[in-house]
Amino acid sequence: MISANDLSPAELAALLHFHADAGVEWLLEEEAIDRFAEFEAMKAARRPAAQAQPQAPIAGERPVARDGRTPPRPNAVAPPAERAASGPQPAIPDGEAVQQARFVAETARSLAELKTAIEAFNGCNLKHSARSTIFASGDAESGIMVIGSAPGAEDDREGVPFSGKSGQLFDKMLTAIGLTRSSVLLTQVIPWRPPGNRAPSAAEMDICRPFIERQIALAEPKVILLLGNFSARFFFGENDTIHGLRGRWKEIAAADCVIPAIASLHPQDLLTAPVNKRLAWNDLLAFQAKLKSLSLLRN
Numbered sequence: 125m126i127s128a129n130d131l132s133p134a135e136l137a138a139l140l141h142f143h144a145d146a147g148v149e150w151l152l153e154e155e156a157i158d159r160f161a162e163f164e165a166m167k168a169a170r171r172p173a174a175q176a177q178p179q180a181p182i183a184g185e186r187p188v189a190r191d192g193r194t195p196p197r198p199n200a201v202a203p204p205a206e207r208a209a210s211g212p213q214p215a216i217p218d219g220e221a222v223q224q225a226r227f228v229a230e231t232a233r234s235l236a237e238l239k240t241a242i243e244a245f246n247g248c249n250l251k252h253s254a255r256s257t258i259f260a261s262g263d264a265e266s267g268i269m270v271i272g273s274a275p276g277a278e279d280d281r282e283g284v285p286f287s288g289k290s291g292q293l294f295d296k297m298l299t300a301i302g303l304t305r306s307s308v309l310l311t312q313v314i315p316w317r318p319p320g321n322r323a324p325s326a327a328e329m330d331i332c333r334p335f336i337e338r339q340i341a342l343a344e345p346k347v348i349l350l351l352g353n354f355s356a357r358f359f360f361g362e363n364d365t366i367h368g369l370r371g372r373w374k375e376i377a378a379a380d381c382v383i384p385a386i387a388s389l390h391p392q393d394l395l396t397a398p399v400n401k402r403l404a405w406n407d408l409l410a411f412q413a414k415l416k417s418l419s420l421l422r423n
Contacts, residue, residue: 221247
């Protein structure tokens with residue numbers, strides 16, 4: 125087994141980055157600990173103390189302390205305030221969380237209010253394992269909206285969508301069609317990074333849906349670019365892969381708005397399989413043509 129002391133600073137940094145990207149949240153001891161042996165030792169230590177204790181009182185009687193005071197019943201239920209301070213309470217049911225999310229989203233009258241409401245919302249378990257709440261950034265008045273799937277490790281660390289190497293490639297993709305980060309509205313379907321970049325569950329998607337739909341309704345974009353397999357499936361309601369969903373214009377309904385949308389591969393997909401850059405470029409050209417037809421981009 126290789127010890128951390130055997131690694132160079134560069135190797136140790138690379139190892140830490142690998143664990144962070146894999147979703148590791150806690151570091152363990154370098155040597156295994158026998159918890160079973162610890163438990164047996166604790167039981168053995170308690171036996172003499174238990175034998176030294178006086179016999180239990182007759183049923184119905186309450187023992188009296190040496191100072192004459194009667195101690196509280198051992199099985200008495202603690203007051204609500206004490207129970208709340210004793211640890212985290214059980215999560216609310218998914219159905220109730222969805223209702224709360226809808227109420228919170230519908231009562232927001234601006235993107236700023238919605239951002240504050242999402243940051244204060246605790247009904248989704250994803251929030252408790254994420255470092256950051258990722259919300260829309262960029263120009264909300266541009267009429268152009270780009271929606272990714274869910275935050276990755278770099279997004280979670282930086283607190284902004286499309287960070288790290290995939291974000292750098294994303295910037296180049298925008299530049300290629302005459303756009304920048306500041307000239308569009310960027311956001312994610314899910315505001316919190318799922319542990320280990322796993323796919324969000326059906327319940328988590330239902331809880332987060334009111335938030336992204338409200339973002340669309342408040343921003344009122346005239347055209348939307350969806351990036352990634354999850355984002356395309358989420359809005360198009362289909363189970364095909366991104367290769368089957370990309371490059372075709374569809375419509376997304378949000379509140380009273382119906383917005384044309386096209387899906388393409390996520391920048392991370394292109395880093396993993398650069399051969400797909402040609403497909404993404406064709407999608408970007410189609411997106412650029414739509415922007416020009418809507419007078420959202422100068423010729």
